[in-house]
Amino acid sequence: MGCSGSSRAKANDSAKKIRKPKPWKHTEPITRTQLMQMRDEFWDTAPHYGGRKEIWDALRAATEADLTLAQAIVDSAGVIIQSADLTICYDERGAKYELPKYVLSEPTNLIRDS
Template identity: 90%
Template structure:
């Protein structure tokens, strides 16, 4: 019998279902345009943090998709989801991928552009 946390390490096929991130608040009210700029900057620079570009591409596609499609994307890319909201993931080689909440959902204090 293994310990409770050993199931992922065994590779027994358990898949963590992804879910929407919990509501969060940006330090200051932010416009949709500014949020999109932050997201674009993150995705443009993400491959420079390490890991494989194809995994970053899959994570971006998953972040921008609905939950059902996002689950299919991470499963087919071989992404190991540690945090169900996709904030912490790994690839099959063990490289860590951290996603900020602003690329996964909108803050509660989002200001609509006029």
């Protein structure tokens, strides 16, 4: 009986592993400075979309970390991952957290600052 429960738990855990987001393209080429400004604006306003500030802080730390550390951060914060690329997550109380692609990775059409 314990074995079948363990198997399901393992299958469940593998579905919750964080992975890199798929490549994406911004509507127009942007510089790293513009991308960083967009990210800062998002994180400054994110708690106003609902949810708990400590979860937003954990998600920000996870997006800025490598995959192994990001996994540890979301696991320890109790974040429930719906999309493996972190675009949609929930906290233990059921609050939804949606992250735009630009906070998760760089676009394919990123250009050098002039």
